Amino acid sequence: MTKPFTFELIAQEGRARAGIFHTPHGEIQTPIFAPVGTQATVKSLTPAHLHEIQANLVLANTYHLYLRPGDELVAEMGGLHEFMNWPGPILTDSGGFQVFSLAGIRDIDDNGVTFKSHIDGSAHRFTPERAIAIQENLGADIIMAFDECAEPYDRAYNDKAMQRTHAWAERCIRAKTRTDQGLFGIVQGGIFPDLRAQSAEFIASLDFPGNAIGGLSVGESKDEMHTILEVVDGILPTNKPRYLMGVGTPDDLVNGIMRGVDIFDCVLPTRLARHKSAFSGRSRINIGNAQFAKDPKALVEDCNCYTCQNFSRAYLRHLISVKEILGSTLLSIHNLHTLINLSKEIRRAIQENRFDQFTKNYFTQPTEN
Amino acid sequence: MTKPFTFELIAQEGRARAGIFHTPHGEIQTPIFAPVGTQATVKSLTPAHLHEIQANLVLANTYHLYLRPGDELVAEMGGLHEFMNWPGPILTDSGGFQVFSLAGIRDIDDNGVTFKSHIDGSAHRFTPERAIAIQENLGADIIMAFDECAEPYDRAYNDKAMQRTHAWAERCIRAKTRTDQGLFGIVQGGIFPDLRAQSAEFIASLDFPGNAIGGLSVGESKDEMHTILEVVDGILPTNKPRYLMGVGTPDDLVNGIMRGVDIFDCVLPTRLARHKSAFSGRSRINIGNAQFAKDPKALVEDCNCYTCQNFSRAYLRHLISVKEILGSTLLSIHNLHTLINLSKEIRRAIQENRFDQFTKNYFTQPTEN
Numbered sequence: 001m002t003k004p005f006t007f008e009l010i011a012q013e014g015r016a017r018a019g020i021f022h023t024p025h026g027e028i029q030t031p032i033f034a035p036v037g038t039q040a041t042v043k044s045l046t047p048a049h050l051h052e053i054q055a056n057l058v059l060a061n062t063y064h065l066y067l068r069p070g071d072e073l074v075a076e077m078g079g080l081h082e083f084m085n086w087p088g089p090i091l092t093d094s095g096g097f098q099v100f101s102l103a104g105i106r107d108i109d110d111n112g113v114t115f116k117s118h119i120d121g122s123a124h125r126f127t128p129e130r131a132i133a134i135q136e137n138l139g140a141d142i143i144m145a146f147d148e149c150a151e152p153y154d155r156a157y158n159d160k161a162m163q164r165t166h167a168w169a170e171r172c173i174r175a176k177t178r179t180d181q182g183l184f185g186i187v188q189g190g191i192f193p194d195l196r197a198q199s200a201e202f203i204a205s206l207d208f209p210g211n212a213i214g215g216l217s218v219g220e221s222k223d224e225m226h227t228i229l230e231v232v233d234g235i236l237p238t239n240k241p242r243y244l245m246g247v248g249t250p251d252d253l254v255n256g257i258m259r260g261v262d263i264f265d266c267v268l269p270t271r272l273a274r275h276k277s278a279f280s281g282r283s284r285i286n287i288g289n290a291q292f293a294k295d296p297k298a299l300v301e302d303c304n305c306y307t308c309q310n311f312s313r314a315y316l317r318h319l320i321s322v323k324e325i326l327g328s329t330l331l332s333i334h335n336l337h338t339l340i341n342l343s344k345e346i347r348r349a350i351q352e353n354r355f356d357q358f359t360k361n362y363f364t365q366p367t368e369n
Numbered sequence: 370m371t372k373p374f375t376f377e378l379i380a381q382e383g384r385a386r387a388g389i390f391h392t393p394h395g396e397i398q399t400p401i402f403a404p405v406g407t408q409a410t411v412k413s414l415t416p417a418h419l420h421e422i423q424a425n426l427v428l429a430n431t432y433h434l435y436l437r438p439g440d441e442l443v444a445e446m447g448g449l450h451e452f453m454n455w456p457g458p459i460l461t462d463s464g465g466f467q468v469f470s471l472a473g474i475r476d477i478d479d480n481g482v483t484f485k486s487h488i489d490g491s492a493h494r495f496t497p498e499r500a501i502a503i504q505e506n507l508g509a510d511i512i513m514a515f516d517e518c519a520e521p522y523d524r525a526y527n528d529k530a531m532q533r534t535h536a537w538a539e540r541c542i543r544a545k546t547r548t549d550q551g552l553f554g555i556v557q558g559g560i561f562p563d564l565r566a567q568s569a570e571f572i573a574s575l576d577f578p579g580n581a582i583g584g585l586s587v588g589e590s591k592d593e594m595h596t597i598l599e600v601v602d603g604i605l606p607t608n609k610p611r612y613l614m615g616v617g618t619p620d621d622l623v624n625g626i627m628r629g630v631d632i633f634d635c636v637l638p639t640r641l642a643r644h645k646s647a648f649s650g651r652s653r654i655n656i657g658n659a660q661f662a663k664d665p666k667a668l669v670e671d672c673n674c675y676t677c678q679n680f681s682r683a684y685l686r687h688l689i690s691v692k693e694i695l696g697s698t699l700l701s702i703h704n705l706h707t708l709i710n711l712s713k714e715i716r717r718a719i720q721e722n723r724f725d726q727f728t729k730n731y732f733t734q735p736t737e738n
Contacts, residue, residue, distance in 0.1 A: 040687065044694040048675070069662065069687040077665055077683050085679045293438065296446055306417070310454045314446050318409065318438040325413040325694055 004141075005182035005209035007241050011351045015233055015260040018350040021210065021241045023089040023141035024180050025081060028057050030241055030262035031346055033248060033339040034091065036270070039064050040074075040084040042336070043270045044329040047085045052306060053337040054344070057089045057142075059265045062134055063098035066124075067117055071137035079139030091142040091265070094131045094172075094186075097214070097246070100149050108148065110164060128171035136178050144212065145172040147186040152220045158190035165214075166202050173206060184210040184243060191224045193231045200235035211236050212243040213261070217252070226255060233260035250282055250342055254362055257346055257355075264343070269335035274328050276320050279338040281365045285313075287331065292317040305337035306330075373510075374551035374578035376610050380720045384602055384629040387719040390579065390610045392458040392510035393549050394450060397426050399610055399631035400715055402617060402708040403460065405639070408433050409443075409453040411705070412639045413698040416454045421675060422706040423713070426458045426511075428634045431503055432467035435493075436486055440506035448508025460511040460634070463500045463541075463555075466583070466615070469518050477517065479533060497540035505547050513581065514541040516555040521589045527559035534583075535571050542575060553579040553612060560593045562600045569604035580605045581612040582630070586621070595624060602629035619651060619711055623731055626715055626724075633712070638704035643697050645689050648707040650734045654682075656700065661686045674706035675699075 002008070002022045011018040021028040034057040035042045035050065042050060042058065050058065060080055065071060077083045080090050099106055099115050106115035112127030126134075131146035146168045150161035165188045176183055185208040189195030203211055213232055216225050229244070236242055241262040244252075248266025256264060272278070276288035280300045285292075287299065295313035303309075307316070307330040319327030349358040371377070371391045380387040390397040403426040404411045404419065411419060411427065419427065429449055434440060446452045449459050468475055468484050475484035481496030495503075500515035515537050519530035534557045545552055554577040558564030572580055582601055585594050598613070605611055610631040613621075617635025625633060641647070645657035649669045654661075656668065664682035672678075676685070676699040688696030718727040 039691045039693055040684070041693050041695045044698075046675070046695065046698060047679070064691075068691050069683070073663060073683065076663055077681060083681070083684050083687075085684075294442060294445055306415070310416070312446060312452070314438070314442065315409070315452050315454075318452075322408045322433075322437050324408055324410045325697065326410045326415065328694065329413075329415065329698075 004180070007210070007239060009239065011353075013350050013353050013355045014258065016257045016346070016350050016355050017238075017260065017262060018347045019241065019262060021262075023182065025087060025089045025141050026056070028089050028241075028263070029347060031253070031257045031343045032057055032263055033253060033343045034059050034263065034265040035336050035340075036061070036265055036267045037084065037086075038267065039068070040080060042332070043274070044325065044332050045336075049329075049333055050086070053333060053340055055088070055336065055340060057091060057263070058086050059091050059093065060084070060138065060140065061098065062092045062095035062131065062138065065092075065138060066095060066134050067119055071134040075137040075139065081139065089142065090140040092135050092138050092140040092144065093245070094144040094146040095126055095134065096131065096147045097149050099126055110167070128168040129175040132172050132175040132183075136176075136181065139181070141181060142210065143181050143183050145169045145183060145185050145208075147188055147214055149188065149215045149218065150190055152190040152215060152218055152224075154190070155192055155195075158188070158192060158195055162188045162195055162199050166199070169203060169206055182209040184208050184212045186212045186214040186245070187232055187236070188215050189228075190215060191220045191228065193227060196228050196231045197235060200232045204236055208240065210241040210243060210263075212245050214245050216244065217247045222251075222255070226259060229256060229259035229261065236260075248339060250279060250339065253339060253342055254346070254359055258359060264339075269339055270332045273331035273335050276327075276331070278331050279335050282362070282367045283365075287313060287316045288320050289317075299334055300338075303334065303338070305334050305341075307334040307337075373549070376579070376608060378608065380722075382719050382722050382724045383627065385626045385715070385719050385724050386607075386629065386631060387716045388610065388631060390631075392551065394456060394458045394510050395425070397458050397610075397632070398716060400622070400626045400712045401426055401632055402622060402712045403428050403632065403634040404705050404709075405430070405634055405636045406453065406455075407636065408437070409449060411701070412643070413694065413701050414705075418698075418702055419455070422702060422709055424457070424705065424709060426460055426632070427455050428460050428462065429453070429507065429509065430467065431461045431464035431500065431507065434461075434507060435464060435503050436488055440503040444506040444508065450508065458511065459509040461504050461507050461509040461513065462614070463513040463515040464495055464503065465500065465513075465516045466518050468495055479536070497537040498544040501541050501544040501552075505545075505550065508550070510550060511579065512550050512552050514538045514552060514554050514577075516557055516583055518557065518584045518587065519559055521559040521584060521587055521593075524559070524561055524564075527557070527561060527564055531557045531564055531568050535568070538572060538575055551578040553577050553581045555581045555583040555614070556601055556605070557584050558597075559584060560589045560597060562596060565597050565600045566604060569601045573605050577609065579610040579612060579632075581614050583614050585613065586616045591620075591624070595628060598625060598628035598630065605629075617708060619648060619708065622708060622711055623715070623728055627728060633708075638708055639701045642700035642704050645696075645700070647700050648704050651731070651736045656682060656685045657689050658686075668703055669707075672703065672707070674703050674710075676703040676706075
């Protein structure tokens, strides 16, 4: 068995990579899309559903699990894998992104962040050491350094947040005690290519087993995101996986993989599902629309997910109209399947040296119905 | 293949029966508990979940489906089996029970009931003929006569409602046009043994392929229910299945089967699930209780359902506490499995002539934790 937290690059085409990242809970075949299980459950799905859509890496959220049920309780219950019954690889974020999103109820200093719980207003404090300790309790395979995610367009703030992120990255490495978890560093720097380059160089120098790109998909344009990915791609080591945090439309996957990204996660597929929306190629279908009331067709005709193989648009629209939970479940299955299947198709295309052709075909699809 | 709507009695012990009822969508092995899919979905479960818990007969609700999405739409989509993707037997109620529950917004006469939709207040009318026409559009294997369900203790009203139910039963038979659906008659008469006897005799005389007992579990005591079941059991033909409508605790199953009942349905298992409550033997566990926060045990230790085989009480409590849908799904799986499995165990006991012993053991279980 290959040593955990090593990355094998098995094929490359242009900047796009197909690889295998080894973890204590199995191989992660990249590129990959990871479903998000914020509160130790991918919303409305059982682990059996996740197996069926061939999910592999699953995310869970440090901020949420720290508050409820508490990281110590999860540790007592044997850690996240046992608690949520997910035998495959798990990744926890550092809690940083959620904490910094708590505008008005958090206070940042060089040592950490004091914040109030969004649930009951109680006061809490995260430091790099605390974020690592919590993640060690949760017990994921991949854990994340505690970082500061700034507004993307404020240069002075991004410079400061980046410096903090770097100092905290070093503290996270020192704080880490478990050897069965891989700690990833995070590149910050907003939309500023020179800051991103500086950050990528510093983070690369710390020799994490994997590197993440944070602070994107937070308000910047797609062009700005792509520019930053290209800057970072040229600097981060090629023998480590790159994880683009919180990004996950079908277009984002293709564009990210073209620019050297290996791992993606996003709440979008399950959130869209709860808002009646389904991925269909590069566009979306709002299944709540009256036009689907008597439509006997599958949600997406060439899709082989459980939802599309078994139910009509008319039935899905009925479920959504009468607010039945099964509607969210079936749309979540379809949306997650779409991204997971897309990442698998791209992986095969890279291995067969036809990713360039794949992207050309992909981008000829319309983005509107 | 045996002709649809015939009932084979394959074993009997005391009044308890094991049988097979043949339908166009397969055999129903009785005694059986049927999950309720009010709006053409058993709440929070996929059909794959229903297969996994070995569900067979599934109910759907005429009143709800008539209002949304409309029975004509369901017919256009190929009928309920195709619409909800349930290949096994389906039963629809007549809509009567729901309509009569709409106190203050319905008006009954000898010809039918005028009522207002609970959704938008629009006016509608059900007659025996209309109830059959709607159920023919929905396309279930077993359809129900349109009946009037009265308050159980009002003798004059029960007498009148019973007479109407009888007249409507004859009209339903005349209105029926499809030969691939079996129409069941319904015995009414409140808690009054003489009215129930009169009703059972009349309904039996109409030679339905199956007979139902309505108007129970609506406020009467368990003793009163059992007395009525015994009266009706002595009169209804033994070569037709008997269906006790809307009844379904574990105790009710055992008590009903002891008194000659073959088919049960109830929303209780899924409703309890949405209220954090799980069947455990003859008692219930409220998994929301703080005592389960760090409990690594299965919900019910000797249960072999997906939920009990894969998750701890601590995890289930967490899901319920943070209001994750998966909590309802997992408790629904457990509660439905419990009743379906109990009916299967009883069937085996009857076939092996040890049902009497089974019931003795069953009733030694405590009803409180």
